[in-house]
Amino acid sequence: MAQLYDSAAPKKAANLSINSDLLRKTRELNINLSATLERALKEELSKREAAQWVEENRAAIRSYNDFVEQHGCFGDEFREF
Secondary structure (H helix, E strand, C coil), X not given: CCCCCCCCCCCCCCCCCCCHHHXXXXXXXXXXXXXXXXXXXXXXXXXXXXXXXXHHCHHHHHHHHHHHHHHCXXXXXXXXX
């Protein structure tokens, strides 16, 4: 599977707006905002790319499932479970 993103790419500053109370509380707990945001973005990117893959391959998946429903899986006659 292709790499989700280039983890070795250089960091880039970004301006963000965030709820002031949320920011205050995270700072009080010494939560690393950059690392937390990167984790959240990586998770969201992974979910969206997975959903995009399913959408792009929906026809092939449907076709395969129809084939298996009609003909069974390759090697079914040899399964012992």
